[in-house]
Amino acid sequence: MTRSITASAPGKLMMFGEYAVLEGAPALVCAVNRRCRVTIRSGVATGSFRSPQLHPDPISYGYEDDAVRWSCPDELKPQLALARHLLEAGEPVPLEVTVSTAAFQHRGRKLGLGSSAAMTVAWCRAADAGLESAAELRDRAERIHQAFQRGRGSGADIVASAYGGLLMHRRGAAPRRLTWPGKLGWQLVWTGESADTRDFLRRLGEWQQAEPARYAACFDRLTNLAE
Secondary structure (H helix, E strand, O other), X not given: OOEXXXXXXXXXXXXXXXXXXXHOOOEEEEEEEEEEEEXXXXXXXXXXXXXXXXXXXXXXXXXXXXXXXXXXXXXXXXXXXXXXXXXXXXXOOOOEEEEEOHHHEEOOEEOOOOXXXXXXXXXXXXXXXXXXXXXXXXXXXXXXXXXXXXXXXXXXXXXXXXXXXXXXXXXXXXXXEOOOOOOOOOXXXXXXXXXOHHHHHHHHHHHHHHOHHHHHHHHHHHHHXXX
């Protein structure tokens, strides 16, 4: 018997504290009205993954020693590697997974609104109907996303996608809901250039190793500004 579940999750905007949050400072993060949608169909004979934004053709997959095997160069797009990671985090049974991240792109370029985190949260919501609260959803999605990012991420984007709204986030703590001042306006401007967060975090870690004193001084300033 086949069963199909569709779930969605919003993207995020970091208002401040984007890098200081890595060292324990607070960050202000806001969910935005761009959503990732994931449909998971179980009870199928063959596993497949479909996402027109990530790969032009459906990708068939199978399992070998609980590891997903598919003939796809997922190193070319980090979100394909994340999709394989999400499949491996679940039961090793064939699924038909369809992911849409079209709302996170403009003319084929990423807007930088946390599509990977939104995909993780939407996938967890669709895959596990037993997650009854935002906190449970955040915990499961963050474990998977942190493992994918090798522990380098702050978790702020997962929090925004799981809870929605405007939030103050610290690593390792429950988020605190905030209310946006009614008379304070803001506007989001995109530079037109996409960025790879995993690459930024990798280079940040390399700089910390190479120049620990300068790294510490910089993050002290960032933390004071965020506080």
